Amino acid sequence: MQDVISQVKEALDGALSPSVAIDWKCDFKGVKTGWCKLPESDQLLAAASAISTMGGRLSTVTAYLAEKYRKQGRREIAYHFDLDGTTLTLTIELPLEKARVASLTPLFRNADWNEREFMELYDIDVIGHPDPRRLFIDETIEPAVFDGLIPYSTLINGASSKTLWEAVMAQNSKEQGK
Amino acid sequence: MSSYTIPVGPLHVALEEPMYFRVEAQGEMVVGLDITAGHVHRGIEALAMTRNFYQNITLTERLCSLCSNSHPSTYCMALENLASIRIPERAEYLRVIADEIKRVASNLFNCAILGHIIGFDSLFKHVMETREIMQDVKETIYGNRMDLAANCIGGVKYDLDEERSKYLWQQMERMKKHLDEIYALYCKNSFVRLRTEGVGVLSKEDALRFAVVGPVARGSGIDYDVRQKSPYAAYDRLDFEVQTENGGDVLCRAKVRLREAQQAVRLIQQCVTDMPAGPTCIDTPPEIPAGEAIAKSEAPRGELIYYLRTDGSDIPERLKWRVPSYMNWDALKSMLVGDKISDIALIVNSIDPCISCTER
Amino acid sequence: MFSFLKILVRNLIQGPSTDPFPFGETFTPEGLRGRVRFDASACVGCRMCEHVCAGGAIRFEQSESELRFTLWHNSCTFCGLCQHYCKTKAIVLTEDWHLSHRQEEKYAMVEQGTVPLAPCLGCGISMIPVADELMRVAYRETNQDIDRLRRLCPDCRRKLGIKGVQRCKM
Numbered sequence: 001m002q003d004v005i006s007q008v009k010e011a012l013d014g015a016l017s018p019s020v021a022i023d024w025k026c027d028f029k030g031v032k033t034g035w036c037k038l039p040e041s042d043q044l045l046a047a048a049s050a051i052s053t054m055g056g057r058l059s060t061v062t063a064y065l066a067e068k069y070r071k072q073g074r075r076e077i078a079y080h081f082d083l084d085g086t087t088l089t090l091t092i093e094l095p096l097e098k099a100r101v102a103s104l105t106p107l108f109r110n111a112d113w114n115e116r117e118f119m120e121l122y123d124i125d126v127i128g129h130p131d132p133r134r135l136f137i138d139e140t141i142e143p144a145v146f147d148g149l150i151p152y153s154t155l156i157n158g159a160s161s162k163t164l165w166e167a168v169m170a171q172n173s174k175e176q177g178k
Numbered sequence: 179m180s181s182y183t184i185p186v187g188p189l190h191v192a193l194e195e196p197m198y199f200r201v202e203a204q205g206e207m208v209v210g211l212d213i214t215a216g217h218v219h220r221g222i223e224a225l226a227m228t229r230n231f232y233q234n235i236t237l238t239e240r241l242c243s244l245c246s247n248s249h250p251s252t253y254c255m256a257l258e259n260l261a262s263i264r265i266p267e268r269a270e271y272l273r274v275i276a277d278e279i280k281r282v283a284s285n286l287f288n289c290a291i292l293g294h295i296i297g298f299d300s301l302f303k304h305v306m307e308t309r310e311i312m313q314d315v316k317e318t319i320y321g322n323r324m325d326l327a328a329n330c331i332g333g334v335k336y337d338l339d340e341e342r343s344k345y346l347w348q349q350m351e352r353m354k355k356h357l358d359e360i361y362a363l364y365c366k367n368s369f370v371r372l373r374t375e376g377v378g379v380l381s382k383e384d385a386l387r388f389a390v391v392g393p394v395a396r397g398s399g400i401d402y403d404v405r406q407k408s409p410y411a412a413y414d415r416l417d418f419e420v421q422t423e424n425g426g427d428v429l430c431r432a433k434v435r436l437r438e439a440q441q442a443v444r445l446i447q448q449c450v451t452d453m454p455a456g457p458t459c460i461d462t463p464p465e466i467p468a469g470e471a472i473a474k475s476e477a478p479r480g481e482l483i484y485y486l487r488t489d490g491s492d493i494p495e496r497l498k499w500r501v502p503s504y505m506n507w508d509a510l511k512s513m514l515v516g517d518k519i520s521d522i523a524l525i526v527n528s529i530d531p532c533i534s535c536t537e538r
Numbered sequence: 539m540f541s542f543l544k545i546l547v548r549n550l551i552q553g554p555s556t557d558p559f560p561f562g563e564t565f566t567p568e569g570l571r572g573r574v575r576f577d578a579s580a581c582v583g584c585r586m587c588e589h590v591c592a593g594g595a596i597r598f599e600q601s602e603s604e605l606r607f608t609l610w611h612n613s614c615t616f617c618g619l620c621q622h623y624c625k626t627k628a629i630v631l632t633e634d635w636h637l638s639h640r641q642e643e644k645y646a647m648v649e650q651g652t653v654p655l656a657p658c659l660g661c662g663i664s665m666i667p668v669a670d671e672l673m674r675v676a677y678r679e680t681n682q683d684i685d686r687l688r689r690l691c692p693d694c695r696r697k698l699g700i701k702g703v704q705r706c707k708m
Binding site for chain 2: 025027028029030031033035057058059060062064066068078080082084085086087089108109110112113114134135136137138145146152
């Protein structure tokens with residue numbers, strides 16, 4: 001039986017030209033994870049299609065924007081696929097402004113929610129999404145909450161506040177004084 | 179026959195958490211479904227990016243109550259994968275014990291609610307009473323009935339001395355008898371079968387199309403269990419079988435959950451017997467380099483995946499997780515359409531929905 | 539159906555499974571994670587507990603003469619990470635779960651302690667003397683020389699260490 005590493009290589013080589021490098025890692029239990037950065041973001045659909053043909057399943061999608069990327073004017077999305085226990089991550093790079101990416105919903109039905117979620121968290125447009133409504137965040141809240149300079153946790157009052165501690169300390173130093 | 183739209187939720191008597199379903203019905207039958215989520219979106223992923231690696235152990239444990247242990251253990255696995263930390267062998271077994279104890283309690287909770295929804299409240303109470311044994315086990319071994327706080331980076335922060343091992347073994351012996359009895363009830367009792375057999379069917383094709391995981395997938399004949407496909411902790415050395423059913427209905431999903439609870443009890447006993455002596459945690463503070471890692475585990479509801487990205491500081495650059503319920507929601511469209519309005523709550527419960535997990 | 543009737547009868551004979559609390563005692567296992575206790579005499583001031591606390595329930599305030607510890611129970615999740623990372627077990631979770639209180643008492647739900655600073659025997663800089671608990675972890679038993687180290691700041695300890703090495707060479 002052909003092992004998963006050569007299967008993935010064959011599938012991606014068939015779909016993309018020139019061929020892309022895949023970095024494989026193996027943990028102490030022999031579980032493999034593959035990491036592949038696609039040189040062009042429009043190669044995503046072809047690569048995902050090859051994985052779908054192999055019987056892969058879309059596990060999840062992670063969009064992210066770190067401070068250093070913001071400075072460089074770029075952002076990334078990582079697509080995580082499951083190949084019968086092996087995880088393959090395809091990463092694409094997008095511009096910070098006017099980021100656009102093709103929808104994977106024609107290939108993977110469950111891309112629907114994943115794409116709706118990253119559309120509301122980050123300023124990314126998905127081309128060809130069948131139902132690009134908000135998923136979790138209400139329409140009245142400004143879009144791209146994770147892109148904002150005010151952290152979302154501060155916006156929703158999820159971070160523990162200074163005011164709270166002032167109240168705790170005020171009461172307890174008062175009692176000490178008595 | 180005239181068709182009409184009815185709202186189900188966001189607050190519903192039979193479901194503990196808020197989710198809004200807009201159901202299109204024709205007579206008694208559901209013909210369409212639209213789901214509106216977001217009532218308990220708390221932005222925990224954003225919060226995780228402002229907390230250090232240690233704080234996130236506790237934060238991730240508070241995402242969900244029923245699968246609370248799966249989150250910190252998988253998150254710690256992601257950190258350990260990234261930093262190539264090998265946890266002590268004893269810690270691997272202790273992680274399995276914590277996960278399986280939670281699995282029994284979680285699966286029993288879901289099957290009990292099934293009893294409640296079909297109006298069989300004495301069954302509900304009996305299953306919940308049995309689950310109480312597991313709650314006492316959690317409280318005795320970990321010091322809390324829901325949040326075990328068992329994990330730390332590089333191992334676990336609890337141990338089982340001889341007395342506690344013996345106690346755990348005895349409680350598992352008690353559970354065995356009860357679980358066998360409960361399983362037989364769900365398989366044979368005519369009230370249970372009448373309301374659950376052939377209800378909310380998800381075909382294997384649809385299960386694959388919606389990419390569902392866990393007991394929902396296994397109830398539709400998909401032989402996939404992370405514990406076997408991508409082994410972690412001590413699962414590569416433990417003896418267990420993946421439980422599947424082919425019917426794809428509410429009863430099949432319940433049967434898979436109950437058999438997995440039975441198997442969890444056996445796994446816990448195997449761990450107590452096989453566990454080697456030794457340390458339970460690495461003894462130096464972990465150093466986490468810049469990089470990215472994936473960790474997966476089989477939570478009570480199915481595949482849980484964590485993606486971690488670090489930049490060399492002690493705060494994650496990105497921490498993302500996808501819970502098993504995430505895909506299971508969409509699959510409700512396949513399960514509900516064609517079924518009766520009166521079965522909506524029963525079918526929704528059969529995916530063992532976790533909304534606080536889904537929305538984060 | 540008959541099999542369930544059997545279970546019903548059995549459960550009936552067994553009687554209620556709930557505890558009679560608050561009129562009687564309830565189940566409190568050893569090791570239950572409840573109210574936090576802080577022992578200032580064992581604290582070495584490493585502040586790891588503050589660092590790992592997810593809820594931000596722990597706060598240290600340092601002045602010229604003391605290091606003040608405050609934990610607010612209403613932000614505490616009782617996860618026990620502070621206890622896990624505290625080498626000297628200056629911070630422990632007790633089995634006391636009686637934490638209910640009236641709204642107006644909420645800010646009083648604290649655990650506090652003060653670690654006095656003392657001058658270094660060498661240079662006089664203000665420092666936390668090393669706790670006995672840490673000395674026991676590090677040396678098992680102590681003698682007069684080791685005990686003197688407790689009251690030296692890290693810089694002075696290092697200087698003393700180098701001198702010791704030089705003596706050996708001679």
